Amino acid sequence: MSRKTIILGIYVAAQVAQAQSLPEVHNVDLQPLKAQIQRLIQAKDYLGEPFSPKVKKQLSQALGQADANEAVAAVQQILDAQCLIGININPESRVKVKAGPAKRELVEQGWRSFLVKVNNLAGVTAELRASSPNSRPHAGAPQSQIVDRWLGLSMHNSQPLTKTLSGLALEYRIVQLYSRDAGKRDAKLSFDVGQGTQDLGFRNEVSLLFDCKPARKVTLKVLDENGKPTTAGFEFRDKLGHVYPSQAKRLAPDFHFHPQIYRANGEHVKLPSGSYTVRNYRGPESIPQTRTITVGNADITESFQVKRWVDPSLMGWWSGDHHIHAAGCAHYKNPTEGVHAADMMRHCLGEDLKVGANLTWGPWFDYQKQFFTGKIDAVSQFPYLLRYDVEVSGFGSHQSGHLCLLRLNDQMYPGGESKHHWPKLCLNTLRWAKRQGALVGPAHSGWGLNQTGSTLPTYEVPPFSGIGANEYIADVTHMVPGPDGKPVPAVDFLSMVDTPSVWELNIWYHTLNCGFRTRISGETDFPCIYGERVGLGRSYVKLDGKLTYNDWCEGIRAGRNYVGDGRSHLIDFQVDNVQMGVNGSELRLAKADTVLVTAKVAARLNDEPIPGLAKRNYAQKPYWHIERARLEGTRKVPVEVIVNGYPIAKKEIIADGDLRDIAFEVPIEFSSWVALRILPSSHTNPVFVLVDGKPIRSSKRSAEWCLAGVKKCRSQKRRFMGEDEITDFNAAYDHAEKAYHRIIGESVTD
Template sequence: MPTLTIETGAPARVTVRGPGGTWHAPEDAVQDLTASDRPGVLGMDRDPSDGSVIEPGYPAHFLADGTAEVPVPRGACTVVVERGPEHRRVERVVDVGAGPARVAAVPERWADLAGAGWWSGDLHVHRPLADAAALLRAEDLHLGAFVTRWNDQPTAADEPAAGGGTGAPAGGAPRAALTVDGDRHAVAPVTEDERGGGAVLLHGAAVPDLPGTGADDWWSPPSRALVDAARAVGAFVEAEKLTWWDAPVLMATGAPDAVGVLTNHLVPGGVLANEAWGRPRDRAAHPGRAGAFRYQLGLWYRFLGLGLRLPASAGSASGVLPAPPGWNRVHVQAPGPLTVEGFYAGLRAGRSVVTNGPLLTVTVGDAGPGGTVPAARHRVRAEARTPDGAARVEVVVDGRVAARSDGPALDATLDLRGAGWVAARAWQPDPRTIRLAHTSPVHVDGPGPDPAEHRAFFARWVADLAVMARAEPGRFPSAARRDEVLDLYDRAARFYR
């Protein structure tokens, strides 16, 4: 085969498709060798109306560090080069003859959020730490949280030593296992506990005795016990998504530091329009792919309506689901040069915006995400930038759209007396998936709306959990372990009364 030399100018993600529809990559390039992108539902749809569809082709990409030499067949080859949302996607068609060919495909930077003090991160990465430097550079990410411990999965071979006593979570506050270019950090260890109640991410903690996923461990011990132990040694706790059965239990018994708002159910080639083994949505009220995502978003709004301060985070689960690191990313405002400590402190304080498309900013009066304003009339300004300008902006107050614009900018004056929180979101058209940016809330200092409806909603949810626990004794290895979980549900139920 002739060789096609591709000049990317800097680290980037590259896809090469030959004239017969075949994919091509250098043998020694960094690739995602674990994620599946087969069309269909990835084995998780519980209802045919979900309609999950994933377009194939994601694993065909590879990473280049400025140049790449790819063996390709003769004929028209399509080259796509990307470097995260702050660079323009480049697509070239090259007619390759009998001899070597060359093409320049350099993504142009059109935005620089880090230059303004907003740093990008993906808080859920399942890729080898050995590839971290290449991944962070190619995706223009400043922080990646690399999962090194996961139920029933071998401990990552390159997990950094964390110390600590046997049986108790080791580690502490999130730290860099690797730093490149001074301000790009791979965070590890990170533990993901994902069982019957759902998934939590413990940033900075390694749990030596992580429960398995067999019948005896599926619901017990509860993740609450692991969360409390990890937090005691300084770990950062994130609720991976809010559709999991245990989400309202976690919120009621000690809320996490952040919650996944843009999650691994949104991928470049489609949407997983289901709740996996979490609490299924009412499909009549929330039909199809858009309904599946709006259900997730609405749960966050309900928790915020209870007065909980839950900053928005984002993750892609790259290495498990077909998305590159940073496809769903969070931008965090922190002083530079960036440190891991500064990133997590900014996220914990709510100075965050999540996106898989538009680059969104908002101010309410003089406050940005994570800030607080008095209960009064305020000018709200929001702007969503994309490479082609295609986006529409909405301002959400207590879960309802209070103002919207058909274009990328919005400027409105809103009466926030009696409100609890304000946020902005922006939608970008995409026929394959959902492209959204969402800010963490700006809080309103004053008596907010009555949370009775939200309390009742989650009280019913927790009651359903208790009924299932009592009706299915086989969930637990012993009556004592069942009673431990039921006591936890009772604590949660009291919170929602």
């Protein structure tokens, strides 16, 4: 190498060093700077990236100097070397940014912290904010922008540091950066201290090239309770609580609004070296487990086995959620209009949800409608079944109450190919759906049926002003033609578990007391009312043979199911020798008598209560949860027998997960309906006990409540009708009023 080349190399290196060095700040009071440096040291320790012992010693020596100016200069010489960014805030509060000398090295799927030097000539005490086009979330981004959104960015503006700048002329802050990728990546970083503080000419931003080192591959061996390969949910967190993979950088099948991901046996995650807390589980019938794993400098395999406390499917009870969505609400519109069947199937598998009804609705209807086939989707993996159907929501009759339409043969209402031509009257939609043999019922039943009290049943007439089971109060009185032309009930079920229990159950209890036989089914309305997971609200349907989607739906129509949060179970409920959901769920007595109510019951509470949940107002989430049923100071919950809406017998069980036989002797004076519940965690469908062949007319007050409800709903919903449906609207409500007037005259006075 020539002497000229060596001299040139030295010159270039000196120029680079000069370009990256940060200006020294003068006239700084040492005492507040010293306090700020101590907080900085504590923050670095807390973040898990402490200064080296050598640097800590150097800082101690520098701050211990007698000459304050020399101490301030020495501190800057030590810390500037670790600064990624230098910031100058001029007397007019304009922010100017310069690259610092710190090594620009990140790690794939991991966070790293860097120092930011702030020369605050304006004495600003606002929050220092960082931003980058590269740190924008994936959710909502066009596909073309995903590749550039590789960065995670966060200022550490919490304890032991202060949220805002101190106003001191010199201080050091911490910026944290996350890399989605391995390899060379360019990022543009911008800083400001409030609107209008950016310097002119883009001088508040800087472009930096990072070298992102690869993370380690962690292969997951995932087994069920029997040692067979399965899919489960996992939450990976570092000691600071950071979630891995970063939620902001997720695309399907990992959802950006979840802390958890779902992985099958043999799949993997990528993690930087370090220690992680891993929580794994598989739906509410499993016992979540937590442990720590350590990732070193090589790829590893970690084994996990699901621990289960109950499995209703072994007794023929199959879980399902009739209301989940692949589009809308928490789902993104970009880079795709919602997610796809394989993504939803993964979540059903991870939550051990046997049946998922994936409902196409208003948002991105015209994109999602292409996936409807009128049969289970090809991604189904028996016994896990996924099928596309429809929720009337965001169009059509939704203002009178959203409708779940399951087991459709044709998803499109006649007269068009989209959502704009559907009828405004729910009953007209129900007529069309029932003609093709669909299973139908209102979604999120409680909305619009608000109650001020918590007693069940309650006789306060709600506003009927929402999108739940509002028009249901009229529709339940109607019979409509089925596939063979014979009359069938217009409504098959009411949805439960995703709205306040009192609001949902009250209208059901009252209509049952009038003799109507609408059943209930559990739903989540994922990811709208609940985005935490699919299957938060469930139905458990008893089938004698192989699970099919059609038979599962038929089980709901017949009422051969119980609903709940999956944390308690009411299995094989029957009254005398009549099983719930078999032969019309009907027990006939010649005269008033005592009946035997039996079931197998299981529930599971943690040893220690979830703080505050049991006493939370029932109209606050979670609406249904076993913790709300806990008897204070115990691990017990009450199992109640409900007759005509009222609890008439109760037994306490230990909620330790064990399955127990339970029995009650219940007097029946007149035709009544009987059910079991652990409120608000699980509820059976009813068995109908007919005395002397008479129909159920168990409460005149309930019939009067229903009549008042029809009138209230009529006044609320008429304004949503088009002129072409006013005649149908009036006829539907006239019929309902007439029916309730007749039932009032036939009912038991109470």
